Amino acid sequence: MAKTLKSAAVFLLFFILILLTNYETNNMVVEAALCKKRSATYPWASCVPLVNDNSCETHCKNKEAAVSGFCDTIELRQGFIDITTCYCQFNC
Known part of the structure; x- marks a missing residue:
C-alpha cells in the first residue's frame, strides 16, 4: 500500500x-x-515629412523607446479613403 x-x-x-x-x-x-x-499607432502626420518634421522612425525611437517605426497605408474604400498610420515596433 x-x-x-x-x-x-x-x-x-x-x-x-x-x-x-x-x-x-x-x-x-x-x-x-x-x-x-505589439505596436503603438500614431497619427498619419508623422508619416508626412512636409506636415511634421518628426518622422515616424524618429518618433518611435526617441519618444517610445521602440526598435523602429514604419508607416503603413490602409485603403478603406477603393480609391476614396486612405489611412496612413505610423507603427512602432518593440523588441521584447
Missing part, C-alpha cells in the same frame, strides 16, 4: 512538473507572438 502511494505521489509530481513546464513554454511562445504584433 505504501509503495503504491509513493508511486502515485511520484507520478503526480512528475505530471504536475510536465504541466508547469508546458504552461511556461506555451506562455513564452504566446508572449513572443504578442511582442511581434
Whole structure:
C-alpha cells in the first residue's frame, strides 16, 4: 500500500512538473507572438515629412523607446479613403 502511494505521489509530481513546464513554454511562445504584433499607432502626420518634421522612425525611437517605426497605408474604400498610420515596433 505504501509503495503504491509513493508511486502515485511520484507520478503526480512528475505530471504536475510536465504541466508547469508546458504552461511556461506555451506562455513564452504566446508572449513572443504578442511582442511581434505589439505596436503603438500614431497619427498619419508623422508619416508626412512636409506636415511634421518628426518622422515616424524618429518618433518611435526617441519618444517610445521602440526598435523602429514604419508607416503603413490602409485603403478603406477603393480609391476614396486612405489611412496612413505610423507603427512602432518593440523588441521584447
